[in-house]
Amino acid sequence: MWRLCAMLLLGVELGGATLPDLECPEECECHYFRINWVTDCSESNLTEIPHEGLSQNVYILNMNSNNVTDVQPFPEDIKLRRLQLADNLLTGLKRQSFAGLAYLLDADLSGNLITHVDPDAFRDSPGFITLELQENPLEPVDGPFLSSRSLMYLDLSDCHLTRLSTQFFTLSTSLNKLDLSGNPLGSIEEGIFDPLTSLEYLQLNRCNLTHVADTAFRNVTNLKTLELSENYLTIVQWTVVLGNLKLLDSLDLRKSALNNLPGNAFANNSWLRTLVLAENELRDLDVATTLGQNLLQLDTLDLSNCHLKGPLSEDAFANATKLRTLILSGNYLSALDLSVALAPLTRLHKLSLRNCGLTRLPPNTFHRLTALEELDISKNPLNDVFTGILSPLETLQMLDMSYSNLSHISRDTFSKMTHLQRLVLSGNRLTDLESGLFQNLTQLRTLELNDCGLSHPPDEDVFSTDIYEDFQELHLAGNPLIITELEPLLPRQLSNVQLLDMSNCNLRTLPKDAFMKTPKITTLKLTENHIGPGSLDLEFIKQLTHLETLDLSNNNLSHLSPNIFSNNPNITSLKLTGNPWICDCSIYELWEWASVTKGNLTILVGSRTSPEDISTGSGKRKKGLFCHYESNRLPSPKTPSQTRAKDLHASRTWAKYLKESGCVSNRGPKAERYIDARNTGDGVTFYLEDSPPTWFVVAACMSLLVFLAMVFGTCMALFLKKGKKKNIARYSASAIDVECVQSVIEVEVTPKRRRNQKVV
């Protein structure tokens, strides 16, 4: 009984619903994500999609990073929703490959060798929404690229496209978001985008564009975001080109060889809120006219690295009264100019003067910026004496002075900034912090001292004597710390610290009592150190009873017992990737601890396909958890396989190792024992644990049944209601039960609809 229940519990991590295990190909690892059956065959050197053992109800098929060259037609009646084939060796998309995929919603085919796409490839998928094809060497297309009335998101970035015909988008007119970045298009001719009247997001970065037809965007009147960065748009008629984009909210023209912008450039874009003009030669930009006449709603303006030539006129920002964020970094402006030009920006909230060649700042630079909360003066060769300027900044909450060649900071520098919450001093050689330096910063929440050449965390004497009640984060990454056994790691005043970052600090271990005075830490980052090889090097974790997130990625761990976390009941994220794990039953123990004891395998980051792995665009090449067989313990394959490469490699994902390991539960009724030959040099350790009481098992199973009954009840009700709507007709009756259970659970779990999650 317990065994059955445990199996069910293992299968489902969310919502408490019980779902049966479905079929799973030998080469893959399968599990439920929400209530959706995921078949994960990624990173397995497969040369084709395994059909044997593939469940008809597979929701997500993850074939990323294999060696698939061709997609054979899928079995009939398969209900595949999401197909992931990124980073394989496909050369083309044929109609028959995707025939019959009536339920397909998303396909990720990025990073292949695809040169040709049959416009009818996804004809059989009436609900097809997302197609990712980025990083494929597509050949030029003359007719319509793809025929799909439902397609909303299309990523064609970095696809070697040199031109687009006016036919290209004529059969995919529902597009909402289109990315064409990184194609050497050279110019945008009239008519290409005319069919895309629903388009809201258009990305044309890095397209070698020199020409944009005056009428190029005349019909995409719903456009909200337009990105044209890294092109050569010196002679574009902006007033005309953007004339019909009345709803434009965000425009990115970074690094696009602009050298002049007429005063009426954005005449019809009066709702523009974000404008990026960075990295252009806007020497003679008439800021006042360009901004003053139309951009009255502007909230964020980025003019970094624009070679702006002073003096900025007094009324440069006179009418930009709504401006809250101004980025002027990389312009060599004199402090005097600045103080005049900035004066009207009484609403300014955030100002960046990063890398502006400022050596000193006169006392009144910021005196009228009464709303200023965030100031970035990093990467300026500031000298060590500039206390004068800082006195008016009593409202300041964030100050960034990183990478400013400071070697010594005098103790008066921050004495007036009593409201400061975040102070960034990273990248200065502050080997010696003056005593009393932070003594007036009693509201400090975050202190960043990364890459400061520190050999030990800050001492007690740089703070005032009291506890810093609000203190939350201390960043010490990249310092060559030398930790001594004798004293607690952090000073007494920081005993409320919640996040401590000691990544890349050359640590091999930490003393057992390191966190005795700072038990409130919830997030500890120790990535990129040399901690290992096993539990003995992590004893310090035991004092962190509030710990929620622990990052031990890229260290030197080869085995770990979950017992080490017995004092950390609230742990929700454990990052262990990038360690030289050995394939043995300790992997099983950790896995079982996460999935059964903690009831949530997501805790083990990288253990399986996670929401991030299946989000569009990013995170695909992320490495999961791997282990290595010791050479004398390589298993022999159970059945000969056609799809897997003949030679067996010593490296496995944790999930696949568990499938073939034969490690057994130490929780079953017989309390089976298993061998753990890690910590003991010569011997063998046995783990024995009592099984949970029978009443608990029965109660757990009963509550699952009740929940299921409720789900199906709701389903019937929903089905009766939904049946009236037209679109249900698209799906066959047999699918309705699955569909319905999904909608019930998805509504419960994520308030957003699936489609909404994809935007942006």
Ligand SMILES: *[C@@H]1O[C@H](CO)[C@@H](O)[C@H](O)[C@H]1NC(C)=O
């Ligand atoms: C499982 O853990 C993840 C990450 O910590 C969290 O987002 C999710 O809500 C958890 N699920 C359950 C059922 O607790």
Ligand SMILES: *[C@@H]1O[C@H](CO)[C@@H](O)[C@H](O)[C@H]1NC(C)=O
């Ligand atoms: C895949 O093959 C490569 C080389 O052929 C090998 O280095 C790698 O470990 C293999 N990966 C797996 C998961 O078998």
Ligand SMILES: *[C@@H]1O[C@H](CO)[C@@H](O)[C@H](O)[C@H]1NC(C)=O
């Ligand atoms: C970019 O366009 C120029 C002509 O405008 C051309 O000479 C160059 O080869 C193009 N670059 C690429 C990468 O296509």
Ligand SMILES: *[C@@H]1O[C@H](CO)[C@@H](O)[C@H](O)[C@H]1NC(C)=O
């Ligand atoms: C595009 O807009 C123009 C007028 O601005 C109109 O004449 C033309 O029919 C539109 N084209 C399409 C394909 O909608």
Ligand SMILES: *[C@@H]1O[C@H](CO)[C@@H](O)[C@H](O)[C@H]1NC(C)=O
């Ligand atoms: C700006 O919008 C007006 C109508 O609101 C329109 O008449 C005019 O042609 C537009 N300007 C440009 C350059 O398209």
Ligand SMILES: *[C@@H]1O[C@H](CO)[C@@H](O)[C@H](O)[C@H]1NC(C)=O
């Ligand atoms: C600022 O706005 C006023 C009225 O809206 C206008 O008269 C003035 O010309 C504008 N200033 C600049 C520099 O555009």
Ligand SMILES: *[C@@H]1O[C@H](CO)[C@@H](O)[C@H](O)[C@H]1NC(C)=O
């Ligand atoms: C950095 O400061 C040192 C003195 O502390 C000075 O010699 C050096 O020129 C400064 N470097 C820059 C780039 O300003």
Ligand SMILES: *[C@@H]1O[C@H](CO)[C@@H](O)[C@H](O)[C@H]1NC(C)=O
């Ligand atoms: C800040 O510290 C100095 C001593 O360095 C002290 O004299 C001064 O009163 C403090 N200022 C405030 C506002 O607390």
Ligand SMILES: *[C@@H]1O[C@H](CO)[C@@H](O)[C@H](O)[C@H]1NC(C)=O
């Ligand atoms: C990693 O651990 C192994 C023992 O498992 C040890 O031999 C090796 O020196 C360690 N490497 C580093 C960089 O600390």
Ligand SMILES: *[C@@H]1O[C@H](CO)[C@@H](O)[C@H](O)[C@H]1NC(C)=O
């Ligand atoms: C664990 O989390 C719960 C809920 O967030 C909280 O009430 C409890 O105090 C936490 N326990 C510890 C030891 O931090």
Ligand SMILES: *[C@@H]1O[C@H](CO)[C@@H](O)[C@H](O)[C@H]1NC(C)=O
């Ligand atoms: C799969 O392809 C990768 C790169 O294309 C190659 O390094 C690897 O050896 C291939 N593996 C097999 C088993 O063919």
